[in-house]
Amino acid sequence: MSKLKLATVWLDGCSGCHMSFLDMDERLIELAELADVVYSPLVDTKEFPDEVDIALVEGAVASEDDEKKIRKIRAHSKLLIAMGDCAITGNVPSMRNPIGPEAILNRAYIENADAQPQIPCVVVPKLLRIVRPIHEFVKVDVFLPGCPPSADTFHTALTALVTGAPLDIPALTRFGA
Amino acid sequence: MSETVSNVKTLVIDEQEVSALAGQTILDVARENDIYIPTLCHLEGLSNVGACRLCLVEIKGGNKLLPACVTTVFEGMEVSTHTERLQKHRRMILELLFAERNHICSVCVANGHCELQALAQDQGVTHISLPYRNPELTVDASLAQFTVDHNRCILCTRCVRVCAEIEGAHVWDVMGRGINSIVITDLHDNWGSSSCTRCGKCVQVCPTGALFDKSKVGSDHPKYPDFLPYLNLMREAQ
């Protein structure tokens, strides 16, 4: 049996979900026997592969770039897992929604700038007006809430998904866990 | 003797035969018998308003869903508390609440002690399919001891009721209509300059992190609303 192709993606999040993923520690070795990590901020691959079996997505969709990425990921992944509260609810990145991106950019780059106050506009992608969870853009197959989901949650959920065992997510984790 | 007998009703809740006193609500009887019905606006010790609709149950012979917290039992009643139809509505109601205001569990003072959060987990809500409304709401920290964060308020009106019914101050009330309703102190004065007695009952009964104690840090903020039935009991005893 060929190994599963696993990808992890980091959109607008804090990388905490990835840290928690790594907290699986020695269990990562077990996982490595079942799946290859083909794309991830943790590995040196630049392009999202054409065929991925499981994609774990951390972070909300906050910029035009995020939106492009999540559509591409969906198109090339068999199973898409929304990993953590940012991907599922918008979480902390979405806290700017009531006041809009201009207010946030102003605060960060103009009001609080010590020198050369200016809002970055080259290279960096344009922010969307509203930060949204990924399921508002693409179909999500599995939701793993938590901020971040615990290493145990990752281990139990991924094992179940890989082996086809029953998976009771609300018994493992919740929003804000 | 005969009067005592007629006061007792027997009914069936989720295929379990139970007895009740006339005038008891379905919720009371269910809880006495360890039958779980989710609630949010209900709190033992306060009047019931039947507003959150989570405790809706089905009664055999009627198509209408009835709130268990205010519906009294009758002889031979057959109640179902967890049909698929009810569960679907409960999940939708929780989704409506999460999407209505800005509930960011991870940074909430009530994280881990929040009834809304616990209910979502309990009812298997792992994401919100409704679009988030992202309203712009205020935080009033003008009072020395407590803060109200309207982003986290679910308008259960427990604070309104505890203030009026138990504390007797009626500082809290609801202003506005529909989706624009908010709880206010006095006639929409700052909490700090209101006629609040600082008793803190509202904070203890608030199911979410909308009302919180400034002296508590982070998520270490359990609430203890259990004092209410005891307080009522002692008052009645006087």
Added chain:
Amino acid sequence: MTIEELEQIAKSVCQENEKYDFEVNVCMDLACSSQGAQQLKDALVKAAETSGKNVHIRRTGCMGPCSSGPLVRVDPEEALYHHVNADHAEAIVNSLGGAPVPDLQCDLNEHFDKQVRVVLENAGYIDPEKIDEYIARDGYKALLTALTEMTPNGVVHRITESGLRGRGGGGYPTGLKWGTVAKASGDVKYVVCNGDEGDPGAFMDRSVMEGDPHRVIEGMALAAYAVGASKGFIYVRAEYPTAVGRLTAGLRDARRRGLLGNNICNTPFNFDIEIRLGAGAFVCGEETALLASIEGKRGTPRPRPPYPAVSGLFGKPTLINNVETYANIAPIVRNGGKWFANMGSERSKGTKVFALTGKIANTGLVEVPMGIKLREIIEVIGGGVPGGHTFKAVQTGGPSGGCIPAEMLDVGVSYDALVRLGSIMGSGGMIVMDDTSCMVNVARFFIEFCMTESCGKCIPCRAGTAQMFTLLTRFCNGSGTMDDLELLESLCSTVKEASLCGLGQTAPNPVLSTLKYFRNEYIEHIVHKRCPAGVCNIQAPVTDQKEVLA
């Protein structure tokens, strides 16, 4: 006041009327007044004086076809003039005794022929601020007869026998409700009249209160006698100042005549009525919210049971009926329950007043026997859709009602038939839509209404209507998806089944009925990004919006 005195008053009114050779009745209901009926009446009075003719110029309540106003009816010829203004006064007065003024005469025979007037029998014939004119048309006869010849139970029985059902929307059997309140224990009981008419496009109750206020007062007094109450409240929205003014005058005159107050008609029956003004909340038309509002509390509904019949206003047994229901009482008591039960259909008796509005030739107030086909109301009485357009749907029951398509127009109007069609009778608003109406946009309009009028107490209505509005807005601006449609249907089900009061429980009706009969319009908006009626402004492609899911 005794029956003999009542007859004496009636006689003297007739004698007074006989002094005149001609009667010119000017409709001074809100619609006609807003088009200059007052100036017209002044001009008529002046013209009559100059002509030297013996003319009685009378102000009346609503004559019906409001869009043809200001209306004038000349008696005894019964010539109806439409679109009359002050400049026509002289011509009208000059024509008296001769041929009617041809330019002003309107041919509305078909409009009136199909109608049966019970509730509106006096509207357009009496001066609403003259109690004696009401008395002259058998007014207060039913009350005094009941007080002197009938037991309270006898009155309840007569109402039950009539088969009258609540005209406020629910259609609860009136006799049953009265019987329940009559049997409820307690020394203090109340009767309450719900005049908080708030449906967009509905003005039945306003016209009754403005055109024949004593009919409501008499109906309430009869109800009070039947259930054992001595105090009544009329809850009228403050947006109806004319109705409030005429009711206030009516109450004053009824007290002066001894028809309200203590020992009415020398019997032990005491009864008086107070007016309470609504502050503009639609939800206060819901009975428990209305009662809370009368008590001075925030106007929010509470769960029932207990029903107001058991525990209502100030915790006392309370009878609450709508204006039109009370307006039916006096004729039923006067003519008997069987007389009323002979009109209408199997389970919906009597007549119903509808406010016909929208894309229809004869906008206005009509009263028809129950069971009449929708088609007759729209095509014959309403005169059909004007301007060469085709009929598309009729919305009955206000924001809580549904849209009924052309295929269903041969259904007879009754409480049950309208529910089967996914709509409701409601209080009687009837909005006609033609091919220029977009049904998705119509649904959005009504949901917006319910959203802004939701009291906010229960979650399904408060947040559910807001979410429905968001999704419908997506369809209208072209950003909606088929997933959104599924979500909308799911929301409809929760809001309908889980909401606390009637407002929420019926709020999804416009969406559900348009989805049932006009689903293709939704699909056009979602899939083809096209509004078939050309109403919605769909700009493609939409960015920074939710797009079609993968």
